[in-house]
Amino acid sequence: MKFSNLCSVSPLDGRYKKITQKLSKIFSEYGFIKYKLMIEIFWLKYLSNIKEIKELKKFDNNTNIILNKIINNFNLKHAYKIKKIEKITNHDVKSIVFFLKKKLSNINNSKKIIEFIHFGCTSEDINNIAYALMLKDARRYHILKHWKKIIKKMDYISLKYKNIVLLSRTHGQPATPSTMGKEIANFSYRLKRQYNQFKKIKILGKFNGTVGNYNAHVFSYPNLDWININKNFVKSLNINWNPYTTQIEPHDYISEFFSCIFRFNTILINFNRDIWGYISLNYFKYKFKNNEIGSSTMPHKINPIDFENSEGNLGISNALIQHISFKLPISRWQRDLSDSTVLRNLGSILSYSIISYHFINIGIKKIKINKNVLKKDLNNNLEILLEPIQIFMRKIGIYNSYEKVKLLFRGKKINKKKINNFINTLNISDIKKKELYNLTPFNYIGKSIFLSENIKLYKY
Structure with missing residues (x-):
């Protein structure tokens, strides 16, 4: 049966392939191989610029062009060649080394250059x-x-x-x-x-x-400052x-x-x-x-x-x-x-x-x-206004305000008429009563609007 997305074991490469395929350039086996190949080449070029390593002369322009082409022209065909080598070596990184050696076998001074591929490295x-x-x-x-x-x-x-x-x-x-x-x-x-x-x-x-x-670095070139050399190499990759x-x-x-x-x-x-x-x-x-x-x-x-x-x-x-x-x-x-x-x-x-x-x-x-459902829900739950009422009562010095409101209203269905009747019983001025009469779920929202508007001030 010819392979299809419908045959994928994972939905990542099947049902959701269109969503995830951009990541495949990075995290696929192909992507991983390419990144490793790039690093082998970057390290080889980096070594060539260390003048104390006399066995490896600084690469000429032609050699650098060849190395860059290996990266830029890398494709699935090359990846399959590396995987074929891996079947024999059973080692992914070493397979890349062999692939790279073969690629560089025809350039000038190839024997010396090839021996410095993967120099001092572990996989x-x-x-x-x-x-x-x-x-x-x-x-x-x-x-x-x-x-x-x-x-x-x-x-x-x-x-x-x-x-x-x-x-x-x-x-x-x-x-x-x-x-x-x-x-x-x-x-x-x-x-x-x-x-x-x-x-x-x-x-x-x-x-x-x-x-x-x-x-291995120190044993080979004991007079080189390998710590700084390798530190600068890592930093040259912007990590x-x-x-x-x-x-x-x-x-x-x-x-x-x-x-x-x-x-x-x-x-x-x-x-x-x-x-x-x-x-x-x-x-x-x-x-x-x-x-x-x-x-x-x-x-x-x-x-x-x-x-x-x-x-x-x-x-x-x-x-x-x-x-x-x-x-x-x-x-x-x-x-x-x-x-x-x-x-x-x-x-x-x-x-x-x-x-x-x-x-x-x-x-x-x-x-x-x-909006209609939100409005209806608010009007059907006017008990939420008991919080500002008891807070207001406490502010103006009515003793035991919270307990009085709780005793009168808790567990009961509340409507505007019952709230207004309670306000009428309070021994407070008409001006203060009016403040409480005018209280609705739609104006008891604190700084909500301000906070909504100012979210754009928090940068990212």
Whole structure:
């Protein structure tokens, strides 16, 4: 049977391929091979510029052009050649070394150049830098862009709905009014904090040999300052240098990196559930297309499936993040291989997150506020006005105000007439009574509008 997306075991490469395919350039086997090949070439070129290594002369322009072409012209055919070599070697990095040796076998002074491929390196020097660059590119070109899009939409609807008063619910019960704009602004602010933290997380790399001590480097060229040489090489790739490692970079930064994504995702799970609840209460109408079907048997159904899909995929992503955040920083002695297979799933983790971001953006576009239902709900729960009434009573010195209001009204259905009758019994001036008469759920909203409007001041 000819392969099709329908044959994929994972929905990442099947049902959701159109959403995740951009990440495949980074996190696929092909992408991983290319990053490793790039690093081998970058290191070879870097060594050629160290004048004290007399056995490797500075590359001429022609050699540099050839090396650059190997990177720029790298394609699937080349990747398959490397995989073919790997079937024999059973070693992914060494297969790239053999591939590169063959590619350079016909250039001038090739024998000497070839011997400096992978010079002083352990495989993890190549792998950890590859993952660092992959995560750097994923953050810059994908994750932050998706996050920014979500936050921008939240800021927009926060301003759009700044005047739309809604009945708050604490413990699921009617509570002090807010505005829909302010409730969305709460999420926007939380997400902006994670966005700003995520940008600042330092991506680390190490390039110090088999157990992190530059043993082979020093033995070969004892007079060279290998610590600074390797430090500058790592920094030349626009990542941060980790000076203390075993054979592996300890992955603490990867745990930090994904823990921030975990927090961003958790906030979005909260958002999805709240919006789902507001749709259930009919506070939001959910736009639909005539040809879409909500249920195979109930023709009336319009389901908030985008928020549900988003929540589900966020959950999968976060479950995997929990594992890697605990597992990756732990390695037996100078190294074990259990991190290797886990690291190969970083793309899957990010893919599940990006699927969820895709659906949340679609969902936000589909919701439309239902003012009539919000208004009705507020007018049917006038007991929420008892809070400002008892606070006002306390302010003007009426003793035991809270207890009096509680004794009279708690557990009873309240309407405007009952509230006004109670106000009439208070021994206060007509001016003060008028203040209380004029109190409604729609003007008892504190600084909600101000807070909605000012969410745009918090930069990201």
